[in-house]
Amino acid sequence: MALPYYVSPEQMMADKAExxxxxxxxxxxxxxxxxxxGVLLVADNPSASLHKISEMYDRIAxxxxxxxxxxxxLRKAGIRHADLKGYTYSREDVTAKSLANAYSQTIGxxxxxxxxxxEVELLxxxxxxxxxxxELYRISFDGSIIDERGVAxxxxxxxxxxxxxxxxxxxxxxxxxxxxKLSVExxxxxxxxxxxxxxLEVAVLDRTRAGRIFRRITSGEMRALLNSx
Amino acid sequence: xxxxxxxxxxxxxxFLMSRGAAAPPPPPRADVxxxxxxxxxxxxxxTTVLAIRFQxxxxxxxxxxxxxxxxxxxRRLEKVFKTDSYSAVAIAGAAGxxxxxxxxxxxxxxxxxxxxxxVLSCEGKANKLAQMVRGxxxxxxxxxxxxxxxxxxxxxxxxxxxxxxxxxxxxxxxxEYHATGSGGKDARDTMKQLYRRGLxxxxxxxxxxEALYDASEEDVGTGGPDLVRGIYPTVKVITDAGIRxxxxxxIGDSCRALIDDRRERT
Numbered sequence: 404m405a406l407p408y409y410v411s412p413e414q415m416m417a418d419k420a421e422x423x424x425x426x427x428x429x430x431x432x433x434x435x436x437x438x439x440x441g442v443l444l445v446a447d448n449p450s451a452s453l454h455k456i457s458e459m460y461d462r463i464a465x466x467x468x469x470x471x472x473x474x475x476x477l478r479k480a481g482i483r484h485a486d487l488k489g490y491t492y493s494r495e496d497v498t499a500k501s502l503a504n505a506y507s508q509t510i511g512x513x514x515x516x517x518x519x520x521x522e523v524e525l526l527x528x529x530x531x532x533x534x535x536x537x538e539l540y541r542i543s544f545d546g547s548i549i550d551e552r553g554v555a556x557x558x559x560x561x562x563x564x565x566x567x568x569x570x571x572x573x574x575x576x577x578x579x580x581x582x583x584k585l586s587v588e589x590x591x592x593x594x595x596x597x598x599x600x601x602x603l604e605v606a607v608l609d610r611t612r613a614g615r616i617f618r619r620i621t622s623g624e625m626r627a628l629l630n631s632x
Numbered sequence: 633x634x635x636x637x638x639x640x641x642x643x644x645x646x647f648l649m650s651r652g653a654a655a656p657p658p659p660p661r662a663d664v665x666x667x668x669x670x671x672x673x674x675x676x677x678x679t680t681v682l683a684i685r686f687q688x689x690x691x692x693x694x695x696x697x698x699x700x701x702x703x704x705x706x707r708r709l710e711k712v713f714k715t716d717s718y719s720a721v722a723i724a725g726a727a728g729x730x731x732x733x734x735x736x737x738x739x740x741x742x743x744x745x746x747x748x749x750x751v752l753s754c755e756g757k758a759n760k761l762a763q764m765v766r767g768x769x770x771x772x773x774x775x776x777x778x779x780x781x782x783x784x785x786x787x788x789x790x791x792x793x794x795x796x797x798x799x800x801x802x803x804x805x806x807x808e809y810h811a812t813g814s815g816g817k818d819a820r821d822t823m824k825q826l827y828r829r830g831l832x833x834x835x836x837x838x839x840x841x842e843a844l845y846d847a848s849e850e851d852v853g854t855g856g857p858d859l860v861r862g863i864y865p866t867v868k869v870i871t872d873a874g875i876r877x878x879x880x881x882x883i884g885d886s887c888r889a890l891i892d893d894r895r896e897r898t
Contacts, residue, residue: 483743
């Protein structure tokens with residue numbers, strides 16, 4: 404008879420966390436930053452079709468780092484959640500808070516119950532209406548949820564990025580151009596390489612728009628923004 | 633509310649149906665007599681909505697009146713709904729389920745766009761709407777008929793397109809114009825007389841307003857321009873630049889000009 408082995412819960416959780424962290428560390432990073440007219444999202448992503456940033460609802464955007472198939476599944480489930488909620492109640496009842504909570508519950512229970520944790524980190528971002536503050540939620544691989552202010556970072560190089568950005572980001576009153584320049588500079592610094600518009604995926608939640616305010620910024624537009632004085 | 637993982641499709645309508653929402657009521661039993669008032673439905677109905685193609689795209693318009701039996705139940709109803717940046721649905725039939733269908737269709741298109749990261753083709757939208765009309769068939773048997781009219785701009789073909797439907801979800805493309813609702817035939821008669829190929833947007837607007845005016849004269853379920861309250865038909869225009877509402881003042885001016893012309897004729 405094989406001897407039943409014992410692993411302490413502490414050890415099991417530590418192993419899972421290490422496994423998930425390793426998976427995420429392999430991936431590229433994403434920066435979310437508040438600016439005067441909303442929130443900017445910049446991802447280090449050379450693919451033009453496999454997105455890491457996505458529209459979720461009228462004023463809510465989603466971003467995932469880590470294993471593509473896992474955060475893509477979470478993205479789709481979140482859109483279903485948002486659309487069903489908006490259909491059942493009203494469009495204004497769909498909030499980033501409720502989405503972030505649902506993600507936290509799901510990711511958290513997978514982390515403690517399943518043998519393999521999800522190797523993902525998520526950002527759920529909402530731009531406030533009528534002078535209300537923006538909301539930036541970061542959800543970790545173990546389901547912990549962090550309410551960020553000003554700047555939020557996920558992915559492989561998130562710690563280095565955060566250190567860099569904390570020293571440089573000033574206030575949510577900076578312009579889109581300044582925010583984009585700073586985000587690109589931060590990503591270039593931590594990856595030690597030049598990132599042209601083709602290597603980046605950029606989108607904004609633009610407060611000045613009405614209805615669905617999510618908008619992708621094309622590489623042409625990005626080039627114009629970065630080159631303007 | 634939880635997240636939903638067990639679904640793999642990109643259709644919000646299918647997702648909703650799989651969750652048992654909006655299940656149609658059971659069909660009526662043959663041995664139960666039909667109520668005496670069955671000939672005069674007690675829900676809002678009666679409408680004229682139309683779509684007309686012109687050079688740059690398609691123009692859709694509808695009257696504003698809701699009718700309940702022999703009573704007017706609403707004067708400011710919107711019957712043409714924007715469903716995405718390049719399409720609109722005009723509704724006729726039982727107002728409740730018809731407005732619900734338009735709302736659900738709008739969410740359907742948005743849902744697909746977000747999940748797939750791509751917009752549906754014009755043809756794809758028209759087909760999806762056909763499936764949704766077919767889903768309403770059990771309700772239609774009980775008198776709650778919903779007949780939409782779909783107008784969209786086809787970005788590949790670079791032209792406006794019109795699709796009409798029947799209760800079974802049959803989908804038929806119209807190449808010139810179409811009108812539906814209780815005053816649909818009257819509106820079609822007018823458009824048949826006035827329609828020419830290669831209309832400008834202004835000409836299409838004039839024909840649409842003429843057709844709606846004739847429908848309101850001949851059909852009790854269709855409201856005409858209300859000069860006292862300043863209520864005029866709603867008009868949406870879909871071109872390669874997207875969909876937009878025509879300004880209410882512009883429609884009002886056109887309606888008054890039309891009435892002046894008719895006054896001179898009589």
